[in-house]
Amino acid sequence: MDPSDKLRSCFIETFELAPDVDVEALHYQGIDGWDSVGHMKLIAALETTFDIIIDTQDVLDMNSFNMAKEILRKHDVSI
Amino acid sequence: MLILVRVSVFRPEYDDLSAASPEWGKIALLPWDEEIFGFPVADFQLGPNPPQIQDLPSFINALEDFSARTNAQLVSTHVQGDDTSAIARLVKAGFSPVEFSLVASLSKLQSATLPATRVALRKALPEDHSSLSAIAGTAFHFGRYHTDPQFPRELANARYVHWIGNALSGSNPDDYVFVLGQPGAVIGFMNVVVSDGRADFRLAAIDPVRGTSSPGAGFLLYAESIRAALELGARSAITKIASANTQVLNIYSMLGFRFSKPEVVLHWHAQTSLNLLA
Numbered sequence: 001m002d003p004s005d006k007l008r009s010c011f012i013e014t015f016e017l018a019p020d021v022d023v024e025a026l027h028y029q030g031i032d033g034w035d036s037v038g039h040m041k042l043i044a045a046l047e048t049t050f051d052i053i054i055d056t057q058d059v060l061d062m063n064s065f066n067m068a069k070e071i072l073r074k075h076d077v078s079i
Numbered sequence: 080m081l082i083l084v085r086v087s088v089f090r091p092e093y094d095d096l097s098a099a100s101p102e103w104g105k106i107a108l109l110p111w112d113e114e115i116f117g118f119p120v121a122d123f124q125l126g127p128n129p130p131q132i133q134d135l136p137s138f139i140n141a142l143e144d145f146s147a148r149t150n151a152q153l154v155s156t157h158v159q160g161d162d163t164s165a166i167a168r169l170v171k172a173g174f175s176p177v178e179f180s181l182v183a184s185l186s187k188l189q190s191a192t193l194p195a196t197r198v199a200l201r202k203a204l205p206e207d208h209s210s211l212s213a214i215a216g217t218a219f220h221f222g223r224y225h226t227d228p229q230f231p232r233e234l235a236n237a238r239y240v241h242w243i244g245n246a247l248s249g250s251n252p253d254d255y256v257f258v259l260g261q262p263g264a265v266i267g268f269m270n271v272v273v274s275d276g277r278a279d280f281r282l283a284a285i286d287p288v289r290g291t292s293s294p295g296a297g298f299l300l301y302a303e304s305i306r307a308a309l310e311l312g313a314r315s316a317i318t319k320i321a322s323a324n325t326q327v328l329n330i331y332s333m334l335g336f337r338f339s340k341p342e343v344v345l346h347w348h349a350q351t352s353l354n355l356l357a
Binding site for chain 2: 036063
């Protein structure tokens with residue numbers, strides 16, 4: 001699975017979304033599951049999947065799927 | 080022997096609502112709230128034999144007499160969430176349910192499911208006071224005054240501004256205000272009282288603007304508040320939470336809290352009130 005698919009999979013599995021969901025449009029509090037608790041589950045999924053530790057400021061800044069991509073790029077993930 | 084008695088002018092003094100039927104319950108004006116609102120409000124505590132259906136005309140008269148005598152514009156009361164009979168009678172007497180709440184507790188705080196530390200909370204500094212007051216005045220949607228559609232929102236907000244000001248005053252050494260974010264960029268706060276090994280999480284808020292753009296801030300605030308309480312020696316924790324506040328319920332659930340004591344809060348409004356909304 002390439003990194004883009006892994007990222008997409010993290011969002012779909014964490015928030016229990018349909019496989020064909022438009023992940024690019026996802027943003028914080030835009031769907032039921034993406035609240036404060038869901039966000040920390042997403043962070044844990046990303047850290048496990050990509051074997052990284054996300055800085056606190058990035059945790060607080062990651063308010064969309066596209067922002068998640070940018071943060072992963074900072075960790076040298078080719079995405 | 081000299082006995083010193085500390086008398087607080089803000090301590091409610093309960094008295095029988097009805098001299099003829101003292102078993103109905105006791106009522107008191109709430110001086111702390113009156114000072115903030117600028118008009119009297121009261122609290123009624125149901126007695127061992129609360130008014131039954133046949134008592135309701137007399138009960139309503141007693142409430143109206145109390146209101147006329149004291150100028151109380153609002154009377155609050157609370158009953159167990161499963162006591163639907165009492166709730167129905169209170170509604171017939173003119174009360175309206177305004178809030179449903181639960182007690183969340185954790186008997187062994189050290190067993191809380193805490194994530195790894197990402198950000199440490201800090202104790203509030205004098206330079207935080209204006210930020211904290213601004214958050215307290217804008218962030219809340221729950222609490223019985225906020226959820227009473229007849230109660231002016233600005234007065235409900237003022238009560239929490241007063242609350243946080245009181246917590247920051249240092250008058251109670253067990254009262255702590257923990258802050259998430261740096262001075263000038265405060266994201267949220269938690270007011271907790273730690274006493275006899277128990278942490279009572281009383282008031283928490285996330286800045287409505289910064290909170291929306293800071294995902295996870297709510298969870299971090301609650302999780303790190305528990306860690307801070309542990310460091311202060313707390314062994315158990317308790318809080319009261321509106322059952323409609325599902326985001327925070329989910330946070331407490333994830334941290335290992337259990338829920339109990341469902342309660343309904345009801346408000347009775349003076350019909351001629353000029354201070355309440357129509």
